[in-house]
Amino acid sequence: MLTPHEIIYLTLFFVLTALGVVAVIFYLRARNLILHNFKSQLEGQYKSMLTEDIFSNTQKIIDTTKYFGLIKASFVFKILFKLKAAKREVLLGLLAGMHKNLSGEPGDKIKLMYNQLGFINDSYKKLHSRFWEVKITGIRELTEMNVTEAKEEIMPFINDKNVVLRTEAQMAIIRLSPVSDISFLNHLTSDLSTWEQIHILSTILEKDPGLAPDFTQLLLFPNKTIVLFAIKMVDHLREQKGTPVLIELLRNEDPEIRNCAIHALANLDVLESVPILLEIYNEENKENQLEIIRAVGKLGSHAGEIGFLQEELYNSDHEISLAASYALKATGSNGKLLLRKIKKESNDKIAAVIEHSLDERII
């Protein structure tokens, strides 16, 4: 139980804290406004100077000393911010933004400026920061300026426990290699999440989809998540030479790997996988059975395969029955004819499933 004096002290504490918080709110508002205005003003000046220097045909080497003599910041600004750091941040941001969109001589000039102004050293220093977000900024700057020598220093971050930093490092390694290099996957010590997979794929495609790396070499890798990624990539990039290993993976002990392999084999039109798919069907879990049915529908056309699908159409499980109906439809015009024939002879439930699969408006 609190005494009256304690309550008074507590009340005073709450009131003073509330007033302090209000003061912080106003301070933050003012601070953001001042910084925003300063940056806009500086950006405007830098932009026109950069455009002039970079696109000038006569000037091969740019006089960089003039860039930091600009703008006299107000007294308030100097108190609130580190002026030099703010200027460097704005200029570096602009250089990186312009480098992204320019190649050839203008691009080279920007990179030269980046080196001359000492930004390259700043970027390297950032890699050794205690803070992961600073490390990422360093990686981004070095990658944007295509400092290929930085690859070695970035490499250790591919296994960092911070996923944002890890992903950034993985993308940087691909970007800084002449052709998309995925050998770093061999050095991964943790699982490769879908999040990282999406970023790796996007970086490969952004670099040069025609020069995509060979993922088949990773199909038998010990790390399950990398195998799953490799299967998806073999499928997506249509790497036909991976099909023998994919068939081999149908016997893998992991059901998720088998599921992914079935899906890829169907997409890659590997007809020789059908007998094995039918052979393993009864031993599989429901997810994989559904995948096999879809694959057989896409790849099969022989009487045995049609018979298998017809049998599964009568399965008491609605999902399997519907998948079989769709699979029969996928076999071609004969499959559709067969479905129409079965519909006439079947009970309402099967007829409804067939009608559903034959309705082109339902995707």
Place this chain on the structure above:
Amino acid sequence: MFLFTSYIALSILSIINLIHYLRKNSFVDYGIILTSPLAPSISLLAPAHNEGVGIVEHVRSLLSIHYAKLEVIIINDGSTDDSLEKLIKGFQLEPVKFSINQQLPSKPVNAVYKSTNPSFKQLTVVDKVKGGKSDALNAGINISRNTLITCVDVDCILESDAILKMVKHFIEPSTSRVIATGGVIRIANSCEIKNGQIVKVHVPKDYLPRAQTLEYIRAFLISRMAWSQLNGLLLISGAFGMFDKEILIKAGGYNTNIVGEDMELVVRMRRYMHEIKVPYRVAYIPDPLCWTEAPATVKMLGRQRGRWTRGIAQTLLIHKKLFFNPRYRILGLLSYPYWLIFEWLTPIVEVFGFIYFLIMMFLDRENSQFFLLLLGGVYSFSIMYSMFAILYEEISYRQYKKLTDILKLMLTALSEPFIYHPLNVYWALKGNFELLRGKKDWGVMVREGFTEHKEEEQK
């Protein structure tokens, strides 16, 4: 003291989590997920009952969401107005022969519609017999084809990247399975809306929606943020949430017999994960993802709050087994008791305390000085807590650009304990009486709609 300490602890936990999230998020490019063939597929379900006014605009807004593998399912839950006719006309719909996989119980489906216009190929409209929101959602789940389920109120406005931010949690590396994700719901009253998107955010002009704005900031930026850090979230707002379909179905789908179906579903899914002994997580995103219209009249707000109280009580009663049950860890030892004491019982205790004070006053045995001191302490604490919430808003998303909006929120924080809070206590008490009387329905919710703002904008 315990109350003060627990709120302060939640605030500290929340700010740590919030800052970490903001730093992490500043490096994320959500566009990468947008068209990736590796991204998971999503079914977005929006139940609608008598939403004829503006339903076509709302559905258009949902169809404009950026995500490649998305299907939108609108469930017309026995509307008696012209909702269905408007949808049929607006999206060139015609009935299809859909064979439904009845995995979850729901009232009969009259028809399933698809569009003849290829532009709306990802749209499916289900017309069914009225069974309530949870029943409609179950029907939608039965129709859905994708691996993640997003439930959204049809009249809500989603941020264009809302789905991307939600889905990120399901694909990030994690040692535990993410079973559900929720985000921040914000109040759209008085905001400017154009083409189904919020273009300018303002603090509501009317008092009640403004008080709710402050309440939502406190709830979403402090309380839920902190609970998510502890993996103790019990509630994902029914207005917008994303779920792992497999777990949702295995846990039994939405409970159609209660009014707090959103909270009950999360509790049941969590309970299911504990029972099958699989590590899991209910994730939370502090970004403002979904904008909703808050009830603007005392009558409507009272009805909503009464229903919320009944929902909390029903959920806690159904899952009473969790109470201080170590088997359920945080869920049983912390989340459940917290909701029981602070969310359900506190208004009741508050009213009894007030009645006790009145009796003492009548008997001339009260200590007025002590009472006033205590009142001052609690009042100053509530103001401090609200100021922290406004500060969190300021350092995170700064939705309110105008300084006058922030000042309005601060003034609301000063008056709220004397105007808005007593009303809330009354509605909570009323909700408890309704529960005792066995009231089960949702009650009619009349909304003004966003369309007027839109028309104003166009003029």
